[in-house]
Amino acid sequence: MKGEQIPHKMLSEDPFSTWMGIEILECEIGRCKVGMKVRGDMLNSMGKAHGGISYTLADTAFGFIANTHGKYAVSIETSINHIEALNEGDYLVAESVIEKVNNKLGFNIIEVKRGDELIALFKGVVYRTQKDWEE
Template sequence: MQTKPEKIVAEMMAKDTFSQWLGIEILDVKEGFAKIKMTVRKEMLNGHSVAHGGISFSLADSAFAFASNSHGQKAVSIETSINHIKPIFEGDQLIATAEKESISKSLGQYIVRVHRGDELVGLFKGVVFRKQDEWDVG
């Protein structure tokens, strides 16, 4: 039986064609937490033959969205940033882990770490506005 956070993320993922295009797989979801993975494909590379910065950003952004909405209250991004720490290559399997840092009635702050194996390749920070709407997932 799925938990409420798992139901919310499943509903989000079903409608998220961009995350589907990235090939994202959900590994774990709890309230305020999401862990997802993807593999870098050739069409995700830039002119330097490394992953376009938007790829690791997008992976982290998806983890951020899933974690921030997992509380049951709908949340939308209002500020994000990423540090690209190491280059990422075709075939790399990336894992993004999003964790709540702080939360209030209207704002939430999250940190997302993007790893290739044990190596940190990206560090993403994000703030969401927490709307008054709740997820209706039964």
């Protein structure tokens, strides 16, 4: 299976990301841009988007990017810095700005933006298995 096809397969088999409304905007090997709109049922008790919303979007982008190299890759460590609060109706985009891959590990930094405004920074490390993605 070609690397840029893998995220589409992953999304089609991911009910949680589908429920979130995540869509693939662009995808190629080592790069994937995803987006979603914040809905009312994603807000916390303060009327702002729950922190898990931007985290989930970034984590989904991270998983897609890591797997575009054709091998199953699984997350082993992640973290996020929340920079700005999010509101209902905000459209968010997550994209990797740094990727470093070696035989067993992959490292990514993902920016989450609302328009041109940086709202979160996500860092992730994946373990790259030797299992190939198949059609």
